[in-house]
Each structure stands twice: as structure tokens, then as C-alpha cells.
Amino acid sequence: MESSGVKRWIVAAVVLSLLHGSVLAEPQVPCLFIFGDSLVDNGNNNNIQSLAKANYLPYGIDFPNGPTGRFSNGKTTVDVVAELLGFDDYIPPYSAARGQQILRGVNYASAAAGIRSETGRQLGGRIDFTGQVNNYRNTVQQVVNILGNESSTANYLSKCIYSVGIGSNDYLNNYFMPLYYSSSRQYTPEQYANLLIQQYSQQLKNLYNYGARKFALIGIGQIGCSPNALAQNSPDGRTCVKRINDANQIFNTKLRGLVDSLNRNTPNAKLIYIDAYGIFQDLIQSPSSFGFSVTNVGCCGVGRNNGQITCLPGQRPCRNRNQYLFWDAFHPTEAANTFVGRRSYRAQKASDAYPYDISRLMEAKITKLSIFYYYMLLVYLITKCDGKIQQVPCVFFFGDSLTDNGNNNFLATVAKVNHTPYGIDFPAGPTGRFSNGKNIPDFLAKSLGFEKAIPPFAIAKGTKILKGVNYGSGGGGILDESGSQLGDVMSMKKQVINHGKTVADITLLLGNSARARDHLNKCLYVSNIGSNDYINNYLSPKYHLSSTLYTPQKFATILTNHYRRQIRRLYKYGARKVAIHGVGSIGSLPQFRSTKEFIDSTNRIIQHFNHRLPPLVDALNARLRGAQFIFINTTNIGQGDPSTIGIKVVDVPCCVVSKQIGLCDAGKKPCNNRNEYYFWDNFHPTEAANQAMAARSYAAASPADAYPTDIRNLVRRN
Known part of the structure; x- marks a missing residue:
């Protein structure tokens, strides 16, 4: 479905035709900006000093371009969403996005990244949520240079979708890793979730100040059901780890509440919550209904449940990948990502998305921005600084x-x-x-x-x-x-x-x-x-x-x-x-x-x-x-x-x-x-x-x- 506002945006169509050699149907939104961790990283970690990278086989074995840095055998959830939004190509990673290509959007996600800056530090380099928002600010300045002024930029960005899926590592590589982090000794799960939501909210406000209006906030999935959690904490290797999932749900409940709060108190903002936890629950409880036969073991990996180490370079994965829920110790297969991406875009159950799904978010009308917002974008662009907001x-x-x-x-x-x-x-x-x-x-x-x-x-x-x-x-x-x-x-x-x-x-x-x-x-x-x-x-x-x-x-x-x-x-x-x-x-x-x-x-x-x-x-x-x-x-x-x-x-x-x-x-x-x-x-x-x-x-x-x-x-x- 196409919005009339996008039809009038000639620049996007011209840019797409230049990039691809022919005039194609316009996507339903002019651009898609992505923030997150390894679930959606598509190459940003490739060139940084980090153990959290996936630019080698068997990763990407089913992706058209082979290994790209995606932590799956093929597409991620945001790749699926981009397809459903009508984009003819996948959104480029920030590390490689150049020139007018950024008008279609940018993927800032970084494996091992969290809401908190220290999250994932034992894995080496990564770009935390704050760093990703800083990178987005740099992109906004480039968009201003391309479009010519702040008013055009503010109006353009207000029509884009901002997908934010982060927080898993704040549990996986922080709270539930007591040998490296003290957070579980300092905070109860309730207190820790409050702390995360407070920092999360501040970064959303920073994105808003730089033109973002349509947000899709992705909840944390069932980390306690991953092969890694099962390998380490499940006696039978099949029963999900309740204490981990309970903590994840506390965060998700507060994230949904944040959606309500920001929708009430932030002018012209449209935020939705995607219940990734609930969608994944359907796959785990009734896998055969969706074509899956293996839900507790990674398609590749090392150790119990293939969950103690991620896929090794050159390792031969399972052949029946479409029947596996998990690709490695932590990440879903393309088949699972496709299912989650489709239900994020168009909900199959009322609980999949709140208050509505991405297909309705992209149709949501944003009141034409007043000159006040143009001035505010000018102010925030002037206050841009390197590495720190x-x-x-x-x-x-x-x-x-x-x-x-x-x-x-x-x-x-x-x-x-x-x-x-x-x-x-x-x-x-x-x-x-x-x-x-x-x-x-x-x-x-x-x-x-x-x-x-x-x-x-x-x-x-x-x-x-x-x-x-x-x-x-x-x-x-x-x-x-x-x-x-x-x-x-x-x-x-x-x-x-x-x-x-x-x-x-x-x-x-x-x-x-x-x-x-x-x-x-x-x-x-x-x-x-x-x-x-x-x-x-x-x-x-x-x-x-x-x-x-x-x-x-x-x-x-x-x-x-x-x-x-x-x-x-x-x-x-x-x-x-x-x-x-x-x-x-x-x-x-x-x-x-x-x-x-x-x-x-x-x-x-x-x-x-x-x-x-x-x-x-x-x-x-x-x-x-x-x-x-x-x-x-x-x-x-x-x-x-x-x-x-x-x-x-x-x-x-x-x-x-x-x-x-x-x-x-x-x-x-x-x-x-x-x-x-x-x-x-x-x-x-x-x-x-x-x-x-x-x-x-x-x-x-x-x-x-x-x-x-x-x-x-x-x-x-x-």
C-alpha cells in the first residue's frame, strides 16, 4: 500500500531509479532505519575488533550474497519487513551506506550491543544503542546536505519507519553473566528493567529530536529457550529457563507501557510494540503447525544443544534448515525470522502488535510539521558532536x-x-x-x-x-x-x-x-x-x-x-x-x-x-x-x-x-x-x-x- 505523501516525494523515486537502472514501484515508506543487536546486524561488526561477527560460512549459506555479517543462514526479520514494505533491496549497514543510498534508510545494528554501554564488553568492540543513535545523527546531517534544508529533511524523516529491537544482550551478556557483570547483584529484575527502560526512553527521545516519528519497538524474545540457555541451565535440554524468561517479560511489559506513555506525551509520535516473545511462543509450543521439527538445538554450533559455541568457520550445518527454529546457539534460522517478520508487519493475532502492526504504522498520518519542528531540527543539528550526545x-x-x-x-x-x-x-x-x-x-x-x-x-x-x-x-x-x-x-x-x-x-x-x-x-x-x-x-x-x-x-x-x-x-x-x-x-x-x-x-x-x-x-x-x-x-x-x-x-x-x-x-x-x-x-x-x-x-x-x-x-x- 502506498501513501499519497510518498508518491509526491520525487527524490526517492529518482534515487531508486538511478541506483537500480529502472523505475520500480515505490516502497510504502521512503526509508527504514534499523537499530538493534545481532538479531538484525547485517555487517556493521565486520570491520571492528570483536568476537561477535558472522562474516564467514556457514553464516549466509542461504543468503543470495553469501556471508554478509548476518547472524543467520539467510535473511533476518528486518530483511523480511523491508521486503514487505516494498523495498527492492535490503537496507545497507551504516558501515557501508554512502551517498544518496542513505535516503532509503540505514541499518545501525551491532552484534553484542545493548542499551547499557558496558553490555557485551567481554566480546570486544560493538556499537551500543547510544552509539547507534549518534551514527543516525550523522546520517541526518548527510540527508540535510542531500535534500538542501532542514524543513525538507524533517518532513521526509517523519514518514520513515524506525525499527528498534535491542535489550537482549543486556540480559544475555550482562545481567545473566555474573562472572563479568555485577548488575544481577546490584538490581532486582524489576529494578534492572526500570533502569533499561529509562535509558531506552532517552535514546528514543533523541531519535525523535532528530526527526523520527514512526517507531516499531521490538520486544525481547524468549532468551531462556535458546540453545545456549538450554545447554547451560536446562536439566533435560528442552525445558525453557523460567528465571531468564520471567526477567525478559518484565522488560517487555515495561516497554509496552513506554509505548503508551510516549504516544500520549510526544506530539506527532506514533509508536507500536511488537510482541516477539509471544510470536516465538507460538513456534515453540506448536512447531509442527508452522513446519518446524527441531526447537531446542541449533542447526550448527558446538556442544550440548549446539548451544555452547556459535557456528565455527567452515562448519557444515544441518541440511534441513527450514525445519530448525534456531540457526546457532542464539539466533533464529531464516525460516523463523520470516515467520516473525511477517507477523510483525501484519499481525495474525491481536497480541502480536500493540496498538497495531507495522502495516498500519506506515499508513499512520503525521500532521504536517509546523515551522517549530523545522527550527527544532535546526537546533539539534547545530548541537551535533562527535561520539557523544x-x-x-x-x-x-x-x-x-x-x-x-x-x-x-x-x-x-x-x-x-x-x-x-x-x-x-x-x-x-x-x-x-x-x-x-x-x-x-x-x-x-x-x-x-x-x-x-x-x-x-x-x-x-x-x-x-x-x-x-x-x-x-x-x-x-x-x-x-x-x-x-x-x-x-x-x-x-x-x-x-x-x-x-x-x-x-x-x-x-x-x-x-x-x-x-x-x-x-x-x-x-x-x-x-x-x-x-x-x-x-x-x-x-x-x-x-x-x-x-x-x-x-x-x-x-x-x-x-x-x-x-x-x-x-x-x-x-x-x-x-x-x-x-x-x-x-x-x-x-x-x-x-x-x-x-x-x-x-x-x-x-x-x-x-x-x-x-x-x-x-x-x-x-x-x-x-x-x-x-x-x-x-x-x-x-x-x-x-x-x-x-x-x-x-x-x-x-x-x-x-x-x-x-x-x-x-x-x-x-x-x-x-x-x-x-x-x-x-x-x-x-x-x-x-x-x-x-x-x-x-x-x-x-x-x-x-x-x-x-x-x-x-x-x-x-x-
Whole structure:
């Protein structure tokens, strides 16, 4: 059956005619994308270092092209489904799919892969579900390039079928393999299924964000009835292993529930559940009714039930392959795959598919996509990164020289470092970062999955701002007057004003304020400011009167009140997830190192401010609807043992510094062993120290590092 939408899609017909030399009947959907494990892998594992590969005889003995990497004697279930959907050729594996061929779809499945990243690791290389989704994102970018724009791509992808059949290895090569994995000791079957479904759901949402609308979710089959399970756990070699099948059914029940949940809560999404377990149950209970005579032994393999080792290279398999349910220790024969594929496409029993089968899924109407979805696809394409999905669409940084990555280059100030030896270890050389290499925002962005560093406000332009902006300014403070003796610097207030300009630009890019606000609500905001309110204000009586006018307690209260006002302005601009860094131990900086009494007294002054930040976070979370603010305890993080990260020198800077301002003298050679130094100059950490601090800001190493949670958990919250 052909949908009228597909008939109008001329590109697909032209591509097919070019590929096959003649104009053939169009398939019922323009493309089929496949995600899964060895049950549907058709060659992706052939060229990776893995024990889980099947590119040799007798695998493929009945397939037209011989061994291809399929784990069967012939076709897999998705091959059968592709035929029934009207495709004239099988969907190519991601490893081999090229050019306009991808418009018909791609198979991303990888043998031994699971929902969890560690699943199947004892077998070597494999592409887990997250990796498969990342590969799909690369495909989407290629489709955009072929079709010319995001709107055409979004409309095209919305008509395709997305087959997802994964999870078997999370039991077979994880939960029920206690010698290699601890999951069965950590979780009950119920808890483990919940964990799997949570991760499964997140990847489905990622696929949805990249254009997928029609999903066929394939349940786990009866792993407890495979020759491998029978060989290891069945006394008579025929009775299925109940504890394994029971665990599989818990997962399947939750997967069907996920279908209901996503259909209710995901606009324009159409999801169905295929009951592979139930379909296989029919074959096992009444094999003769379907032409099978052997259900407990593999057609080829080694050991009891031919189930202890998969088919050996060159091994002679059974001759009556159409009468065997299983091809090897784990995988069905082509005959069984054909039966399952046909009932997945068109259900023979009401329980085969829920709420309907693939033949009806491909007919399901998707409301014509609004310009909103085109914009959202644009946003997600912009946030593409290598090997890791971005955890937030964008991140905005506010702060001082610990954050600045070039904004001060364009200001009349002595607080600028766009010269060597700064940037000596940074790929682009001196950029304005106050370190030898990367700073804390660089490492946080990487942890969050961003491919590139967030650009400074001074040069951030066009669609780049959809990923975020860095507003940090060396010398800047919470108070406008802090750092004024250094020349032009941008205070927190000025940085928030600049963010308002960015918000206006994002609104123009996304079409209206509602879309912009939805985008901004999902972003992360990181503020690391306050040091200069002490270094270049309260502790600088030569230039400022604050220490004369106010006690440390009073000054900390003033700072906190000013800070609160700026953070509330960020909230009005759409900020919801905000990480607020405390001030580090200023008394321990090389610039101020003196007697122990001086160091301790200086650090006590700072703590009056830091101690006010957790209550500030609590108050903002309580009073601002949807606010999810956290406090990062920079002082506690800085008190860790530096030797654990290879740092040996903590009291002197790596570079030759100017006594007057404490920054590196231009052009002078710094120390060679920079990774062993904590401080780069008299104020700023080395790249090695920045990396360590960013790591504990992102993922707390102790409960005292962050309150009430760390950045990693903050970005996971809805």
C-alpha cells in the first residue's frame, strides 16, 4: 500500500531509479532505519575488533550474497519487513551506506550491543544503542546536505519507519553473566528493567529530536529457550529457563507501557510494540503447525544443544534448515525470522502488535510539521558532536578571568592575556584564556558533550549562539566598581545585559519568543564570579574603601544581594538550570601567600560570602517557578590532595610573573613541567588544575562539592 505523501516525494523515486537502472514501484515508506543487536546486524561488526561477527560460512549459506555479517543462514526479520514494505533491496549497514543510498534508510545494528554501554564488553568492540543513535545523527546531517534544508529533511524523516529491537544482550551478556557483570547483584529484575527502560526512553527521545516519528519497538524474545540457555541451565535440554524468561517479560511489559506513555506525551509520535516473545511462543509450543521439527538445538554450533559455541568457520550445518527454529546457539534460522517478520508487519493475532502492526504504522498520518519542528531540527543539528550526545542544547558562562576566553581582548584593560606564554598548550595559541591551555568552561563544555568550546560574546555570531555564549571578563566582579583600577572590565550586570542581546538574537533565529524561551529553559547557565570583589575591591584598600566601610559579614551580604538581582534577571531571560560557583581560597594564591595567619584570615573573609550561597540557592529554588539552581563549592574542591592528579608544586607559579599585576611577562619562557604545577601565574590555575576542578564541578567527588546536586545530575533533570 502506498501513501499519497510518498508518491509526491520525487527524490526517492529518482534515487531508486538511478541506483537500480529502472523505475520500480515505490516502497510504502521512503526509508527504514534499523537499530538493534545481532538479531538484525547485517555487517556493521565486520570491520571492528570483536568476537561477535558472522562474516564467514556457514553464516549466509542461504543468503543470495553469501556471508554478509548476518547472524543467520539467510535473511533476518528486518530483511523480511523491508521486503514487505516494498523495498527492492535490503537496507545497507551504516558501515557501508554512502551517498544518496542513505535516503532509503540505514541499518545501525551491532552484534553484542545493548542499551547499557558496558553490555557485551567481554566480546570486544560493538556499537551500543547510544552509539547507534549518534551514527543516525550523522546520517541526518548527510540527508540535510542531500535534500538542501532542514524543513525538507524533517518532513521526509517523519514518514520513515524506525525499527528498534535491542535489550537482549543486556540480559544475555550482562545481567545473566555474573562472572563479568555485577548488575544481577546490584538490581532486582524489576529494578534492572526500570533502569533499561529509562535509558531506552532517552535514546528514543533523541531519535525523535532528530526527526523520527514512526517507531516499531521490538520486544525481547524468549532468551531462556535458546540453545545456549538450554545447554547451560536446562536439566533435560528442552525445558525453557523460567528465571531468564520471567526477567525478559518484565522488560517487555515495561516497554509496552513506554509505548503508551510516549504516544500520549510526544506530539506527532506514533509508536507500536511488537510482541516477539509471544510470536516465538507460538513456534515453540506448536512447531509442527508452522513446519518446524527441531526447537531446542541449533542447526550448527558446538556442544550440548549446539548451544555452547556459535557456528565455527567452515562448519557444515544441518541440511534441513527450514525445519530448525534456531540457526546457532542464539539466533533464529531464516525460516523463523520470516515467520516473525511477517507477523510483525501484519499481525495474525491481536497480541502480536500493540496498538497495531507495522502495516498500519506506515499508513499512520503525521500532521504536517509546523515551522517549530523545522527550527527544532535546526537546533539539534547545530548541537551535533562527535561520539557523544550533548546533554543540553546550549550552555552560557558568566564570570571573571577564570572564565574569560577572549572578551577582554577587545577592551582597554591591563587584564588581558592574548599573548604568549598564555595559550602555550592551547591548540589555537593565545586566545585570551588566563592559563597555559584550557580553562574550566572548556572542560565543562566537553563533559556536557560539546564538540567545540563555547565562543566568547565578543565574536559569537549567527547560529553559533544557539549552542551558548561565554560572557566572562577578566577583572569583572559582582559589583560594578570591582576591578575598575584595571581599566575596562565587564561586571556581572554588564554580562547579563549582553546576555539579553543574545536572547534577542536567538528569538530572531527561532522565529518568536515562545520558541526562544523553550530553547533557553533547557540550557545550562554557569556563573563563576566574586573573586574580584575581594582581590580587586575589598582586599585592595589602595583603590577601594569597601574594607573601611563594611565588616566582612556586611560586605558579603551586599555582594549576595547584588548577585541575587542579576541571577533573577537571568531567570527572566529564561534561565532555569543555573550552577553558581563559590569563591576559591584566595589567601592561598601565590600573589597573597604570606604567613599562615594571613592566609587563614583572608580565606575566612571569603567564607562569609560562600556560606551565603547555599541559602541563596534554596531561596531562589523556592520562589522562582521551575528554577533548578545549585551551588558548586569551589573551596572544598580546591582542598583536595593535588598529588592525586600529578600536581607537585602548589605555592609558586609556572610562568615568570610581573610583580606589579601578577600576570605572566609577555614572551618569557614558562616552566617545562606545567602539568605538575597548580598555578600558571599568581592568580590562575594551570590547564591540569582547571581540568581537575571542572571534573569535580561536573561530577562531585564528595557530597560537600555541590549542593543540592552536581552539574551532571542537574542537566539530567526535566
